[in-house]
Amino acid sequence: MNTPHLELSFIAARLEGLEETIIFKLIDRAQFCTNLSGYERGKSGFSSDVSHSLFEIRMLHQERMDAQFGRFCVPEERPFTHDLPAPQRLVNLPDSKLHISNFDFISQAKDILTSYLELIPKICISGDDGQYGSSVEDDIYAIQSIARRIHYGALYVAESKYASDPGTYGRFIKTRDTDALMEKLTRKEVEDSIVERIRNKTISTQLFVNRVVRNAIDPDVVAEYYKEWIIPLTKKGEIAYLINRQNV
């Protein structure tokens, strides 16, 4: 395998580098209360739109803007909404070396959204501080950083692993044997070490935080979120990539 960015060590380093960004964005969100009104339909304050929550409207506006800047031309940037405008910007991307006709085949956006909304009450102080706009703004940045990690892993880890043993993967793909694929993809000791690293990073990032002025998040909650959602959804995305891989 001569393509450096398909080497597993390169991909693992990229994934590791995204961890702090996710932790930072969750900590920033946790400086506001749960602010449940931000997630209730009809309570957005937008008189022109009573059928969506403020969170949903913010997501839509953000993705419409991002689409114009070409975000979704990038394989690992999969949107949460539909019917987005075409890019207005010419984006020059290197060949991804991925073999899939539509990057959205690997999207885990629905489950990422569900899992993220369940995470909010576990990291934020319960209650209402009136800062709905700031809360949903931070939500979007956090969920985008989580989705980037999952979709990047789904695409590039899967392609890298396939390339390391096309014979075995090809056989499982042809027989649609997702159990065998899952078993072959899984490296329990690597997953455990990632979860442990996340716990340690969340601890060290907040080691000297002044808890009188900042809300600290529970390192176990972030570790658990990685274990129960980020890693499994990445693997689900990997399976989706393999099953849809071209030229097997």
Place this chain on the structure above:
Amino acid sequence: MNTPHLELSFIAARLEGLEETIIFKLIDRAQFCTNLSGYERGKSGFSSDVSHSLFEIRMLHQERMDAQFGRFCVPEERPFTHDLPAPQRLVNLPDSKLHISNFDFISQAKDILTSYLELIPKICISGDDGQYGSSVEDDIYAIQSIARRIHYGALYVAESKYASDPGTYGRFIKTRDTDALMEKLTRKEVEDSIVERIRNKTISTQLFVNRVVRNAIDPDVVAEYYKEWIIPLTKKGEIAYLINRQNV
């Protein structure tokens, strides 16, 4: 003074709480190279706009979106661009207890922008990684968090100090004696302790970072930026507030 949010200890705690957010966003930006093309006019890739840089176009789109969500109804959220759309959202804000007819009187946006653009090469690795979109996206989040800190301090620290000694402040304001106001506002030992705290927070946030996969920023650079820009611009904003204060 019976208004809790005008008590200096409350305001100082809020300002301290914003520090990590600024540090996090600078660290996130520093994961990309300087990417100077993102700041050069005509290189945005937008065929519809050849007279602005990608950074400028992103700022404009972000602020147009933010304006619709009501961001600039908040006193400390001062925009970097002009001719923004009206809010589409009903924003319920508590009385700010500020005494100024136009919050933009205290805006330091121009100097914040200049100082931030000078900061980029001091925190990012020199070069071009092609990630222009991500770079300017992180720029906007970083510069917004810096501006929030400066403008919040400018408005509320100034009002709080005025309220603690309206006689003396009123005299200096009436004679437009900005030197005397600056002297009365300045508490060197507090400023020094903030700068030192920033240095320590930047160190502790990155204490266990894996420098093989993440670029770490220099704690002295962030401390220096606070000392040379954030604190002085906050005080410039405080003077602007006092000079424009109503009912002196």
